[in-house]
Amino acid sequence: MSISASLVKQLRDMTGAGMMDCKTALTEANGDIDAAVDWLRKKGIAKADKKSGRTAAEGLVGVASDDNGAVVVEVNSETDFVARNEAFQDLVRNVASSALGTDGSVDAVAAADYPGGSKSNADTIKDAIATIGENMNLRRSARLDGTVATYVHNAVSDGLGKLGVLVAVETDGDKDAARAIARQIAMHVAATNPMALDVADLDQAAVDRERAIFADQARASGKPDNIIEKMVEGRLRKFYEEVCLMKQAFVINPDLTVEKALAEAEKDIGAPAKVTGYVRFALGEGVEKEESDFAAEVAAAAKG
Known part of the structure; x- marks a missing residue:
């Protein structure tokens, strides 16, 4: 073909x-x-x-939190220039703040009342399009309940940046100590972008695909089947250590896994603690940028 x-x-x-x-x-x-x-x-x-x-999407990721949980939202604009606009930053900050009163879904956040106004977040964003002069949209949002830490990498303003992370920890111990380790784990998530919280949370299709690839690679060595099986299992364990949050080497102390770092933090927390979830929003991820061939455009224009 x-x-x-x-x-x-x-x-x-x-x-x-x-x-x-x-x-x-x-x-x-x-x-x-x-x-x-x-x-x-x-x-x-x-x-x-x-x-x-x-990616084509510009704009900002915003986070907000209170004693009941935390939210993260992504509001897109056409250019990075708008993302540096104070009016746009206030818009994203207020949308994130209002999202705290919702379940975190995009529909609920869009319908929520915009702080200090009489319109919804969605209508306020529409009004801002006319004011700022660029197309904008609330692309996605998420919420975690309970004891949640937030982290924004390379923040352009308080709670605003191009990468935002939430990490929730469940414990009966000291909440401030729990949030402290959760924030460190959030920084880790920002750096490593894990595929899943733990092995049980991995997509089985993804695991099966890795297993098949490892098996083909191992067979190429010409070793017997029993050795190949051990090779595949060893490579899968390495795969889990690379993509599962709790099994990854902790970026703040690589001598520990995230799981062991949390266990050590339990001394300060005063009780057992468990990471129950995380959310990582990187601005524009998954949005393909539409590229144009400038030379072809000029040639087409020349032909009339």
């Missing part, structure tokens, strides 16, 4: 592999891009994690 240049480029952007390797992989996979990614990984040409890709 014919493999288009755009498909080759897409695979290259996802994996970082060379152009010819990408074309070969797509040919072997009959144009199936996910299968091509697996083919490259089996050959040791591509890593497990796909490149995040360029």
Whole structure:
């Protein structure tokens, strides 16, 4: 089958592999891009994690918290210039504040009353479009209940930035001490972007996919089946340590896992503690940027 240049480029952007390797992989996979990614990984040409890709969404991520929990929202704009606008920052801050009175869903946050006004958050954002002069939208939001710490990486203002994290800890002990370790774990989440809280929370399809890839890689060694099985299990354990929050090496003290760091913090908390959930919003993640070919545009314009 014919493999288009755009498909080759897409695979290259996802994996970082060379152009010819990408074309070969797509040919072997009959144009199936996910299968091509697996083919490259089996050959040791591509890593497990796909490149995040360029994103079109600008704007800000905002967090807010009270004694009952915390929320994180993402409000998008067209340009980073608007994100530095104080009016836009106030807008996101107020939307996050009002979200504390909701269940955290986008619909509930959009319908909530905007602080100090008579309109909803959604209508206030619409009004701001006319005032600020750019298209804006409330893209997503989330809430965690209980003892929750917040963290904003590279904050542009209090509670506002391009990456926001919530971490909830359940304990009967000292809440301030629990929030202190939860904030450190939130900083860790910002840095490592774990795939799941623990092994039990991983998508089984993702685990099965990793197992199949590891098995193919191990078989290439020519070792007997019983050795291959041990090799696969060993690589899966390593995979869990890389992608599961509680099993990751704690960035603040790499000699400990996050799980062990929390256990040590229980001395200050005065009671057992458990991380019950986390949320990580990176601005614009998952939104593909629409790229244009400037040379092609000029050529098309020249043709009239």
